[in-house]
Amino acid sequence: MMKLTIGWLYFDLMNTYGDRGNVLTLQNRAESRNIQVTIRPLTTTCTSADIQTCNLLFMGGAEDWQQEIVSKDLQGEKKQVFAHMLENDIPGLFICGAYQFLGEYYLTADKKKLPGLSIIPLYTQQSTRTTERLIGDIVCEVIHPKLLKYLSNDQDRLLIGFENHGGRTMLSDKKNALARTVVGYGNNDTDTTEGSVYNNTIATYMHGPFLPRNPAIADFLIAKALAVKYNHDVQLASLNDTAITNNRTYLLKKLYDSRT
Numbered sequence: 001m002m003k004l005t006i007g008w009l010y011f012d013l014m015n016t017y018g019d020r021g022n023v024l025t026l027q028n029r030a031e032s033r034n035i036q037v038t039i040r041p042l043t044t045t046c047t048s049a050d051i052q053t054c055n056l057l058f059m060g061g062a063e064d065w066q067q068e069i070v071s072k073d074l075q076g077e078k079k080q081v082f083a084h085m086l087e088n089d090i091p092g093l094f095i096c097g098a099y100q101f102l103g104e105y106y107l108t109a110d111k112k113k114l115p116g117l118s119i120i121p122l123y124t125q126q127s128t129r130t131t132e133r134l135i136g137d138i139v140c141e142v143i144h145p146k147l148l149k150y151l152s153n154d155q156d157r158l159l160i161g162f163e164n165h166g167g168r169t170m171l172s173d174k175k176n177a178l179a180r181t182v183v184g185y186g187n188n189d190t191d192t193t194e195g196s197v198y199n200n201t202i203a204t205y206m207h208g209p210f211l212p213r214n215p216a217i218a219d220f221l222i223a224k225a226l227a228v229k230y231n232h233d234v235q236l237a238s239l240n241d242t243a244i245t246n247n248r249t250y251l252l253k254k255l256y257d258s259r260t
Helices: 020-031 048-050 064-073 077-087 097-099 147-149 214-228 242-257
Strands: 003-009 037-043 058-059 092-095 103-108 111-116 120-127 134-142 156-165 165-170 179-183 195-200 199-206
Touching: 003 020, 003 064, 003 214, 020 037, 020 058, 020 214, 037 048, 048 077, 058 077, 058 214, 064 097, 064 111, 092 097, 092 214, 097 165, 097 199, 134 242, 147 214, 179 242, 199 214
Parallel strands: 003 037, 003 058, 058 092, 092 199, 103 120
Antiparallel strands: 103 111, 120 165, 134 156, 134 179, 195 199
């Protein structure tokens, strides 16, 4: 039996938007394929060695004061460990505030500059229009080559979520973008990019939670985690996703129709 350890990073701080559903989806879709899953909650008291036991990483979003605590904890040895893991293809899913940490810095509404991990060439800052958040349903089309290669079904290449963020993320290289927005904003309100991809790591502003609405992305993360751990490609067994597919079809029609 294959085994998978999922590191739930800063579960007690970076969990404002109910992103626990992403962890549950990873667990459910892995266990449905007879893969033994261990969820490892990790917070400021964890060590670098604790983090390195994980095969897949997840971190959700939070408010600025929580992000400030996490930003301080991510420096030093932990920063080096995260960078090393992601550089060596350990997959991860980083949502909203966690996404911002992968960049160079996040400039808060109070003009505090929180240093990031500097893993992806991007930066984030609050809008100068401080009351203006980017909120609402979002639909986007995957454009990153790595994901396009894995997502052979055109429907799986359409991602659905809900965004709620004041930060505007700017990519230094738009080739790193996960997707192109069709409905909603995405990274910012000046271009159509959404999210970013680095090796096997996906970063996005999409809540929802994201993975229950986009199970093919969950399967991508699971497959890549197992491939790295066991040093060979893993072909996941198909699951009965009829109910999920029907729900996605309904949501996509509703959201596309809302544009007119």
